[in-house]
Every structure is written in structure tokens, then in C-alpha cells.
Amino acid sequence: MAINVKNVQKFFIINGRKIEVLHDINFSIGDGQIISIVGTSGCGKSTLLKVIAGLEQSTSGSVELNGKKIDHPSEKDIGVIFQEPRLLPWSSVEKNIEFGISQTLSKSEKKKIIREHVDLVGLTGFEKALPKQLSGGMQQRVSIARSLINRPNTLLLDEPFGALDAFTKINMQKEVLHIWEKEKTTLILVTHDIDEAIFMGDKIVVLSAKPGTVKKVISVELPRPRDRTSDDFARVRRLVYEQFFPKEELAVEYNI
Ligand SMILES: Nc1ncnc2c1ncn2[C@@H]1O[C@H](COP(=O)(O)OP(=O)(O)OP(=O)(O)O)[C@@H](O)[C@H]1O
Ligand SMILES: [Mg+2]
Known part of the structure; x- marks a missing residue:
């Protein structure tokens, strides 16, 4: 699904004051592309x-x-992984993953797909656990499985791996990329992890604050699978850091 964001502006009323949160946001995403924000x-x-x-x-x-204005949520087209896991507290891992699964599937097909997704996010053995019995990162993995289950053609991920340890995070990034390669999903990934933005994205949209506006769009022209330790990767990393810190601070602080 190709996405076009055109002149988006957003005001919120905060404490009776009108605050501009987004200012004139423009960027586009080709069908099957990955954008990191x-x-x-x-x-x-x-x-x-x-x-x-x-x-x-x-x-x-x-x-x-795809050229059509959106003004309401469409779960069929767009899957969202929110910044905080939004699980049903009284339902088990498998019930949470099952929530929203296509009703056209037979009982045995549903069972099989749920098992595959529990396994995909590394929660085999925790099928019957309730959210409160899981760590924050495990809960987030349940949300990830739930949003992947219907294979939406566009997936929006809001810092989905923020609560995960470095190793699980790298594995989840790879898993999402496998699904992306297989399904040609269009992905928008919000992240505060610059390496993750580079590892995943075809483009990186750098936002500046107050109000949020597009400061720069950086194309990441590295072959996949990407090597985080390569010189080319480091060059892109430097380009992104330069958007946030003065050049003279970079060598000292980050040694890149
Ligand atoms: N529903 C709302 N009503 C009023 N103000 C809001 C609302 N949602 C967000 N804001 C304000 O909009 C601004 C941007 O919030 P937003 O959650 O989009 O930031 P963010 O970039 O996702 O931050 P973080 O990295 O901490 O998640 C903040 O100043 C916040 O207070
Ligand atoms: Mg946020």
C-alpha cells in the first residue's frame, strides 16, 4: 500500500492553549517500503x-x-502496534493473540496460526499465562503477534521493541523483516534506536520538535541483510546523528 502524507498539521488543546504538535508534514512511502521515523x-x-x-x-x-484519503481506522488494511502493549488483562496470551483473527478461518486453522504466532514471538509455554504474569517485553511480544496475525498490508509500529533486551530486539527485527520480505508489507516504524532505524528502513524520516516537522529524509541504500558493523552502516549512522548533535561533538561522544 503506497502512503502519501500531505501537509499534515495537528493542533491539540493543552491546558486551554492551542499547541501545534505537527507542522506541515510531507513524505511518501512506496508500496512495500519500510520507513523509519x-x-x-x-x-x-x-x-x-x-x-x-x-x-x-x-x-x-x-x-x-493508494491515492485514497483516509479518515477512519481500517483494521483490514492497517495493523498498529502501539507504544504500550494494549492487552486484555483477563485473557490469556493465546486469547489475546486470537482477538481480531479472521472469522472466516476454521477452528483448526485458527489453532494452527495461533500456535505459529506464539512460537514466532518466542512465547511457547506461556500460552495460558495472563498479561500480569508476563514481563513488559513479553507483553509487547503478544501485541506484536496479535497485530501480525491477519497480515495487514500496512503495519505501523510505535517503538515496538523499546522494552526488549538487545538480543531479543535484534531477533524481533529480523522476524519482522522476514515477514516483510514474504508478505511485501508496507511498514512504518517509529523508533528512538538509530541503529534499528537504519537496519530496518529504506528511508529514515527525521523529525524535529516544537512543532514536529520533517527535518530531513535520509535514504538508506544498503543491501539487505544489513551489517551493523560495516563502514557503510557507520556512514549512515553518522548522517543520522548529525541531525541531532553538532558535528564536533560526534567524534568525542559516539566515536563513530
Ligand atoms: N490526546 C492528546 N491531547 C493533548 N495533547 C496530546 C495528545 N496526544 C499527544 N499530545 C501532545 O502532543 C505532543 C506529542 O506527543 P506524542 O505522543 O506524539 O510524542 P512522541 O514523539 O510519540 O513522544 P515519545 O517519544 O515520548 O513517545 C506532546 O506534547 C503531547 O503532550
Ligand atoms: Mg510516542
Whole structure:
């Protein structure tokens, strides 16, 4: 699904004051592309994702999916993984994953797919556990499995791996890329992890804050699978860091 974000502006009323959170946001995503969005906390990343998902109305501007304006959430087309796991507290891991699964499937097909997805996110053995019996990262993995289960053609991920340890995070990034390669899903990934943005994205949209606006779009022209230790990767990393820190600070602070 090709996505076009056109002149998106968003105001919120905070303490009676009108605050501009997003200012004139423009970028596009080709069908089957991956876009990473990076920016400091509070710059409007989650708000932008909600506008793209149709969960939040922009004050002006528009978002088009394959040339068609969206103004309401469409779960069939767009899957969203929110920043915080939104699980049903009284339902088990497998019931949470099952929630929203296509009703056209037979009972045995559903069972098989749920088992595959529990395994995909490494939760085999925890099928019957309730969310409160899981760690934050495990809960997030349940959300990831739930949003993948119907294979939406567009997937919006809001810092999905933020609560995971470095090793699980790298494995989950690879798993999402496998699904992307297989299904040709269009992906938008909000992340505060610059290496993750580079590892995953065809393009990186750098947002600046107050109000959130596109500072730069960086194309990542590295072959996949990407090697985080390569010189080419480091060159892109430097380019992204330069958007946030003055050049003279980079060598000292990050040694890249
Ligand atoms: N529903 C809302 N009502 C009023 N203000 C809001 C609402 N949602 C977000 N905001 C404000 O919009 C701004 C951007 O918030 P947003 O959650 O989009 O930031 P973010 O970039 O996702 O931050 P983080 O990296 O911390 O998740 C913040 O100043 C926040 O207070
Ligand atoms: Mg956010």
C-alpha cells in the first residue's frame, strides 16, 4: 500500500492553549517500503502514526492510501502496534493473540496460526499465562503477534521493541523483516534506536520538535541483510546523528 502524507498539521488543546504538535508534514512511502521515523521524545511521532492509522484526525492536510484519503481506522488494511502493549488483562496470551483473527478461518486453522504466532514471538509455554504474569517485553511480544496475525498490508509500529533486551530486539527485527520480505508489507516504524532505524528502513524520516516537522529524509541504500558493523552502516549512522548533535561533538561522544 503506497502512503502519501500531505501537509499534515495537528493542533491539540493543552491546558486551554492551542499547541501545534505537527507542522506541515510531507513524505511518501512506496508500496512495500519500510520507513523509519526518528525524533526526540514528545516531537509528535505517536500522534503522526495515529493520524496515518486514521485513529486521530489531522487539523489540516491529508493521508492517502493508494491515492485514497483516509479518515477512519481500517483494521483490514492497517495493523498498529502501539507504544504500550494494549492487552486484555483477563485473557490469556493465546486469547489475546486470537482477538481480531479472521472469522472466516476454521477452528483448526485458527489453532494452527495461533500456535505459529506464539512460537514466532518466542512465547511457547506461556500460552495460558495472563498479561500480569508476563514481563513488559513479553507483553509487547503478544501485541506484536496479535497485530501480525491477519497480515495487514500496512503495519505501523510505535517503538515496538523499546522494552526488549538487545538480543531479543535484534531477533524481533529480523522476524519482522522476514515477514516483510514474504508478505511485501508496507511498514512504518517509529523508533528512538538509530541503529534499528537504519537496519530496518529504506528511508529514515527525521523529525524535529516544537512543532514536529520533517527535518530531513535520509535514504538508506544498503543491501539487505544489513551489517551493523560495516563502514557503510557507520556512514549512515553518522548522517543520522548529525541531525541531532553538532558535528564536533560526534567524534568525542559516539566515536563513530
Ligand atoms: N490526546 C492528546 N491531547 C493533548 N495533547 C496530546 C495528545 N496526544 C499527544 N499530545 C501532545 O502532543 C505532543 C506529542 O506527543 P506524542 O505522543 O506524539 O510524542 P512522541 O514523539 O510519540 O513522544 P515519545 O517519544 O515520548 O513517545 C506532546 O506534547 C503531547 O503532550
Ligand atoms: Mg510516542
